[in-house]
Amino acid sequence: MEQFLLAAALAVVAAAGIAAAVLLARQRQVTAELREQNAALARGVDLREKELRHLAEVRLPELVESLHTPGVRVTGPLHDLPRLAPAYGQALQTVMDLFARTGARVREQADQSAKSTLRGMMRAVQSLANEQQLAISTMQERHDDPDVLDGLLRIDHMNAQIGRRAQATAVLCGSWPGQQRSASSLSDVVRGATSRIRDYLRVNLQGAVNTAVTSRAVEPVVLTLAELLDNAARHSRPDTSVEVNFRTAHNGVAIMIDDAGVAMDAEELKRAAELLSGDASVDVHRLGDPPQVGFAVAGVLAARYGFTVSVDTRSPYGGVRAVVFLPSALLTGVPAEPETEPAASGPAEEAAAAPAPVRTGGPSTAGGLPKRSRAAVAERAADTGGDGGDAADPDAWREPARPARETAAGLGAWQRGTRSGRAGTPPGVEGKDLRP
16 A cells, blocks of 8 residues: 555656656746847847937938939938838838928928019019110110210120020029010021120021021020020130031921030939920029029920920030920021111121121121111110010101111121010010910
């Protein structure tokens, strides 16, 4: 009996030992698993802390900078969050997207506010420039002294540049060119654009095309060419010329502007192509300091009126070739020249009647600006009537005129450029949108 009890006790002890060993092994396994879980949780917390700190210190600041500076790369997360912490990674991406949308909305609102302010300011400047233009024209009619006229013409030229810059800025901010013209020949359009830039004497117009630009597109094309010519002149040496040529295609005409300046690199060409495409709204905060508005204005006008502008071709003179392509829809026949009184025949009169190159269009003042007569201002007043018609009656100008030879010698090319390129906005319509 005692042996049976002893055996039973030993069996119980053995069973208890086995159970204790099993429990101990299980406890060790659970402890190891808990340790692994704690380690994983600790690593997850550390990963999240690092990612959150990286988001606040690196990614969000880079995102803010990218909203204002093109080409800034935004750094990604430090770890492979889609694999290690997919839910947390998605949450961080949601924060980034929300921040980006908010920043873009704030930037758009600031851009629209800046454009609205600039548009109003430029309309005021345009109005003042137009009033000043009328005053200058009146003074030119009152004074026959060559020195006085020389000064007035210089002021006239500077005022034209001020007006162009104000007009370009207004267009960039959403305004319309604000002038409606009669159809003008391509040569006159180029001359009109040339008369609005500082280095107009460096522009050399080669050849001619028996084609005109339709009324609605004259002013946009003139402003576009003026900006491109100004860019070409400013980015090339002052002792070089800017060549302008025409090339006729089956579906339109190309106006090619070649300079001898420094060629554009790949990044500059890419940026220029973006601006000239006119596909996206131009952020006025990204135009540099000082602002570079030429390509942006050209792109806006090209998109609105249906022509194209490109600068992706190298000039044969080592610089940049800008090409303005006008489709057939924007072209028409050359309007007939108005009849004029017959004048005494001579070299001066023949020079005035023939299309003259921009750089050498007849005698000029001491500074190279051509002189204008009362007849030229009368024609200009007709153009500023707004409808392109012959609003000025020659019989109304009964003041004594200069001799025909002097008038013809000094005004041949100037009259052509004035009629198509320098007409101001009629009084009373400053700041209004004259949409086509």
